[in-house]
Amino acid sequence: MKRIRLGWALGLAVALFMILFPLYILFKYSIADRASIVTGGRYPEPLWPFAPTFEMYRYLVSRGDFWAAGVTSVRIALYTVALSLTLGAPAAYALARYRFAGYGVLIFTLLSLRLFPDIATVIPVVERFYKPPLNALPVEVQVALAHTLLSLPYVIFMSIGVFQGIPKDLEEQAAILGCSRLYTFTRILLPVAAPGLAAGAIYTFLLSWNEFIFAYYLTFTNPEGATLPVYLLRVMAWTPQKNLLAALAVVISVPVILFSFLVQKYMQAGLTAGAVK
Amino acid sequence: MPGLAALATGAAGVRTGAGPRHHLGGDPVGRRQRLYMWLMLFPAFFYLVTAFGLILYEMVTISLLYGPPGAEAYPSLGNYAEMLASPEFWAALRRTTVFVVIGTPLQLLVGLGLALLVHREFRLRGMVRAIFMLPIAIPSVVTAVIISLLFSVPYGHVNDLLMGRFGWFPRLVSAPINWYASEPLALGLALLGKTWRDMPISMLILLAGLGSISEEQYEAARTMGATSWQQFKYITVPQLVPAMASVLVLRSIEAWKEFIFPYILAPSFPVLGTLIDHAYHVAKRPSYAAALALVLVVLIAVTTGVLNRILRFLETHLVKA
Structure with a gap:
């Protein structure tokens, strides 16, 4: 012993x-x-x-392209969160409340999307986004649309549990009091589910913030659209100066480390989605 | 965020909400209710299914274009013929396979180690667990940068250490090692980065598996005088088989898919992911890249299916034994 x-x-x-x-x-x-x-x-x-x-941090802060990349990263991440929750929350609610014939097929579809490697999916995605009509979209929206493809299955998985945790009585009572389904969902269920959904939102934010492949490909010909990870790689190609690279890497990582401490409990659901029976 | 979600459900909700009042719960699922449910599901699944349908369709059609830009033959299997005849493709396939075959069990072992370490009561357990979760929060690109800093050439911490510059460590090599010039070393660094960053995922799955084993079994074993090793071997391992199978399947998929670590740390020794990028960005041949991409997708689907079969067979086999 x-x-x-x-x-x-x-x-x-x-x-x-x-x-x-x-x-x-x-x-x-x-x-x-x-x-x-x-x-x-x-x-x-x-x-x-x-x-x-702290010289390198001061240097970074003085650079316009660093700020531009930071703002781009935040915007793409927020668009991704908005899109993922908008699409994912209602779907998760439906999956949590109703059992129906196609249930297994839908869950299987969600899981099998993981089989696609990002580096393979990105080729048709970029080819499509380079051509009209999608090339008219701002590059930030393009990247957010791509990131949503990655985050949506996770958001749905994480949110199913959230809605299952809300007692059904709540909806029944709302219905008895004469609320429409829309009203019940938006005014009663969503506020109750908000803390749980927030975990999905933060998870999505982190996924988008850390994502490299789609951001890299979609901003390849447009350096102004670079996110922070892409910017880091550009700096790496441009200078091997260790302290500058490290400072930039720290700046990118600190927000994610702080955020992930907040949602650890919930991240488990996202990371192990479909793995634990 | 609820406000935003509400906006989106508006489209689905308004139509159903306009009808007479309804009741949830005890009623059988009526037609109206079914409609409501499908309207809630539709946007998300429409988005995912159309997108991946289109992606697959475009991957196939683009890959069938072959020839000089502007004068491509379609449909042509030229890209595939060229791929099968190219030594680079076979080399990349070999490297990717090695990456998967070594990387997957390695990730299982590391994850198992971490899971066993935190799966017991001790002070500061929550904090240790939180620290074990840190790597997954770090962006892959940053992890790759950390590794390139530690293993920089000619003067980095690892080279300094191995050359005995630190005094307290024996001099093992006389010249700095160029990690990035050797195939096994460069791919080893890529694997190190991948394993380091993703170990919390395997750990979590295995922790969930460990948590589902009932304490009573251990108690019973202890009363019968089983040693810790026997308990591990005869209780923990067999019941952890499903969780371990999950880890193997999921991690092998991720290993096939790997791009960032080999891209940054082993650029001279492309795996399939890096080869796709090379075809697209360097050779400027989207159709060849799409053909490679499709081969990778098929490869993953087939090997995952086979691995799943094997594991299922082993699982039933082990349970019987």
């Missing part, structure tokens, strides 16, 4: 190190001064910078 406890503690220490060390290293590079990253091999790169500096 004692040996097992020791092994467990050791395993825990190793796991925590494996997860936290790379994150620490990223932060360390982001505040590194020149001497800490340009060593010429005379001494090892220090594990804590010789003279920590």
